[in-house]
Amino acid sequence: MSAPVLRLSGFGKQFGSLRVFSDVDLDVMPGDRIAILGASGSGKSTLLRCINVLETPSEGRLELDGELVGQPSRAGDMRFSERELCALRQRVGMVFQQFNLFPHMTVAGNVAEGLKTVRSVKSQKALERAVAELQRVGLADKADTYPSRLSGGQKQRVAIARALAMDPEILLFDEPTSALDPALVGEVLGVIEQLANEGRTMLLVTHEIGFAYHFATRILYLAEGGIYESGTPDEVLKNPKRPLTQQFLAEHRRFQF
Amino acid sequence: MNYIWNFQDVFDNWWALAIGAAGTLRLFVVCLVLGMGLGLIIALGKRSRNRPVRWLSTAFVEFFRNTPVLVQILWFYYALPIIAPIEIGPFLAAILGISLNSAAYSAEIYRGGIQSIEPGQWEAARAIGMSGLQTLRRVILPQAIRRIIPALTNRGVEIFKMTTLASVVAYVELLQQGKLIASLNYNPLEVYTVIAAIFLIILYPIVRLTYALERHLARSD
Incomplete structure (x- = not known):
């Protein structure tokens, strides 16, 4: 049995008096693909954003490869130095719902940016690597284009290439297809599936339950401020044991044909 | 009216x-660099x-935006040597007055520009491991700068014209020299006409240059 790449323990987040989630314990093993489901407002995106500390978790511990990230303060919460955050985020990549490409840089420039600025890789080398990553998502021919000329699906594939260029150990996807035309969802899910086949460790927040079923090694259903039900896709999606999960899935099946 | 224009004495x-x-250009360049540079620092502050x-x-x-530049220049020139053991010349007094005032204005322009950038841009940059400073x-x-070029151009033009205020402490610039010529030849009308023309001739190409810059930066649209 190998050691977890990511371990959350007693993990929680609150905004002011609003408790989004608490007491989340999670071990992510190498190669795990975890789909996080839940009604809107259940805190799935917040949980994901706390893992790379785009949101600062209010409580609990975050360990990467067995090493604690951040220092506990006297108040009990974690404090993260700028250096730690930069190191953490290079190891835990993220893809956003709204792509968030840099509009003033070319497609290749977007993908090469992290290597150039964060890793101080020479411009030429970084661009070569960028084109290689773009090849992987099928967009090498768009290298010199600006993001404004791309479709939503293409933008998201570039965003995935941008995250991949940093060689992250873990990839986080925050509703990567929610902002897309239905016709463009497939190409993005195809790229994510391909990454799954490569054995990458990924956490995916999604509303695409069908995709979650095929993609995930484990499903987390979030409700009532925590992990409400978890298990294999068959366990959680085919035979949900708890009422809120059942209700959620029934709601989803309502308009199936 | 049968006023006879006579530009010969001016030429x-x-x-x-x-x-x-x-003198005007020297003061302009220094105040432009200092004013806009300091403005960015204040905006970040x-x-x-x-x-x-x-x-x-x-x-x-708030202090430098809400007090007149003319008064600031006079104040730096006359008051600074009294309250501090610093003797400053007209050039330095003018630089201080104009630069600090411009910094106050441009700080607000920068702040508006930075705030107009979607939070997702910060997040995307931070998410690949960039520091706050690298992201910025x-x-x-x-x-942000692309969005505020028109406003910064306005500020730059304003700085150029504010240099005439330095004549109040007898700094040698266009207006100061014009006053001198006018008082010797009794031809203020012609002198100030020519000075206005010189300002237009220098400023207009500079403004055109910023338009070109704007177009160049718009290539990613």
Whole structure:
């Protein structure tokens, strides 16, 4: 049995008096693909954003490869130095719902940016690597284009290439297809599936339950401020044991044909 | 009216105007660089997480924005040597007055520009491991500056014209030289007409240059 790449323990987040989630314990093993489901407002995106500390978790511990990230303060919460955050985020990549490409840089420039600025890789080398990553998502021919000329699906594939260029150990996807035309969802899910086949460790927040079923090694259903039900896709999606999960899935099946 | 315009006396003194133009350009370049540079620093100060820094930046903006530049120049020239053992010349007094005032104005322009950038841009940059400063330099400012070029151009033009205020402490620039020529030849009308024309001739190409810059930066649209 190998050691977890990511371990959350007693993990929680609150905004002011609003408790989004608490007491989340999670071990992510190498190669795990975890789909996080839940009604809107259940805190799935917040949980994901706390893992790379785009949101600062209010409580609990975050360990990467067995090493604690951040220092506990006297108040009990974690404090993260700028250096730690930069190191953490290079190891835990993220893809956003709204792509968030840099509009003033070319497609290749977007993908090469992290290597150039964060890793101080020479411009030429970084661009070569960028084109290689773009090849992987099928967009090498768009290298010199600006993001404004791309479709939503293409933008998201570039965003995935941008995250991949940093060689992250873990990839986080925050509703990567929610902002897309239905016709463009497939190409993005195809790229994510391909990454799954490569054995990458990924956490995916999604509303695409069908995709979650095929993609995930484990499903987390979030409700009532925590992990409400978890298990294999068959366990959680085919035979949900708890009422809120059942209700959620029934709601989803309502308009199936 | 049968006023007879006579520009000959003005053109005969072209060298005096040339010296004045050189003085104007020198003051303009220094104030442009200092004003816009300091403005960016003050804008970042207003966004700082450190409360005293934030407070000082705000105080700076409000003080220099809400007092007349003319008074500031006079004050630096006459009052500074009294309250501090610093003797400053007309050039330095003018630089201080105009630069600090411009910094206050441009700080607000920068702040508006930075705030107009979507939070997702910060997040995307931070998510690939960029520091706050790297994000600002590589992602936020290039986009923000593009949006505020028209407003910064306005400020630059204003700085250029504010240089005439330096004549109040007898700094040698265009207006100061014009006054001199006018008092010797009794031809203020012609002199000030020519000076206005010189300003237009120098400023217009500079403004056109900023339009070209704007177009160049719009290539990613």
